[in-house]
Amino acid sequence: MWCDGGGLIPPSEVDVGAAEAGESTPAAPLPEILAEHIGFMLSKATQRGVELVHEALAPLGIKSRHFGVLMVLERVSPLSQQLVGERLRIDRTTMVAIVDDLERLGLAARGWDPIDRRAYRVQLTSSGEAVLRRADQAVAVAESRFLAPLSAAERRQLHVVLRRLCGLDVDASSVHGDPRTSPPDSPGHAAGPPTGTHSDL
Numbered sequence: 001m002w003c004d005g006g007g008l009i010p011p012s013e014v015d016v017g018a019a020e021a022g023e024s025t026p027a028a029p030l031p032e033i034l035a036e037h038i039g040f041m042l043s044k045a046t047q048r049g050v051e052l053v054h055e056a057l058a059p060l061g062i063k064s065r066h067f068g069v070l071m072v073l074e075r076v077s078p079l080s081q082q083l084v085g086e087r088l089r090i091d092r093t094t095m096v097a098i099v100d101d102l103e104r105l106g107l108a109a110r111g112w113d114p115i116d117r118r119a120y121r122v123q124l125t126s127s128g129e130a131v132l133r134r135a136d137q138a139v140a141v142a143e144s145r146f147l148a149p150l151s152a153a154e155r156r157q158l159h160v161v162l163r164r165l166c167g168l169d170v171d172a173s174s175v176h177g178d179p180r181t182s183p184p185d186s187p188g189h190a191a192g193p194p195t196g197t198h199s200d201l
Contacts, residue, residue, distance in 0.1 A: 049146045056142040060135055061105060065090075065098050067139060070124065070132045073108060078123035080113055107131055 034040045053064050062070075072084050085095035099122055102108035107128035113119040124132070147155050 049143075052142040052146050053139055056138040057135055060131055060138065062101075062107070062131065062135060064139075065094075066102060066105075066107070067132075067135050069098055069102065069122075070107065070128055070135065073122060073124045074129070074132055078111070078121040080116075081110070081120040081122050084122060102128065105131075 030041075030044060050064060053067075057063060057067060068088050069084055072087055073079060081095060081099055082092075084090075084099075085092060088095075090098070099108060099110055099120075102122075103110055105127075107125060108122050109125055110120050110122050113121045147158075150158065
C-alpha cells in the first residue's frame with residue numbers, strides 16, 4: 001500500500017526524508033483553506049501513513065520501497081529487475097539502488113537472465129522471505145493505526161476508491177451496489193467503468 005521515493009505516484013508534498021528519519025508530524029490542525037483541495041489532503045494523509053509504515057519497518061532495517069519490491073518478488077521470483085520496476089512504477093535508477101540495498105542486506109540475490117544476458121533477474125533469499133513475513137505483519141499493524149478513525153465499511157470504500165485512482169480494475173459494486181443501475185445522484189453512481197492496467201500491487 002505504501003511507497004515512498006520509489007513508489008506508486010508519490011505526492012510531491014510528502015516529506016519522505018522526515019519519515020525515514022522517524023520524525024513525527026506535529027498534530028497541528030491543517031489550514032482549512034487548503035483542506036478544500038483533495039490533492040493536498042491526499043498528500044498529507046499519505047505523509048502520515050508513510051511515517052507510520054517507516055516506523056513499523058525500522059526494526060527490520062528496511063523501508064517501504066524495499067517492502068514493495070519484496071512483495072512483488074514473493075509473488076513471482078526470480079523476476080527481471082526491469083519488470084519489478086515496471087510493476088511498481090519505479091524508475092530504473094531508483095530500482096537499481098533498491099536492489100543494491102536488498103542485496104547488501106542479504107534479502108535478495110541478483111543474477112544474469114539466462115535468456116537475455118543484458119538483463120538481471122532478482123529473487124528472494126531465505127532471509128528475504130523471513131523478513132518479508134515479519135514486515136507484512138508490521139505494515140498491517142501500521143495500517144490499522146492509520147485507518148483507526150474509519151469504520152470497517154469506510155476502510156473498504158477507501159480501498160476501492162484508491163485502487164480506481166491508481167488505475168487498477170476494480171468492481172465499484174463491491175461497495176455500493178452495481179454502479180450501472182444506480183441513479184446519478186446516488187452514492188453508487190459511477191461515470192463509467194474504471195480504466196487502466198491491472199497490477200499485483
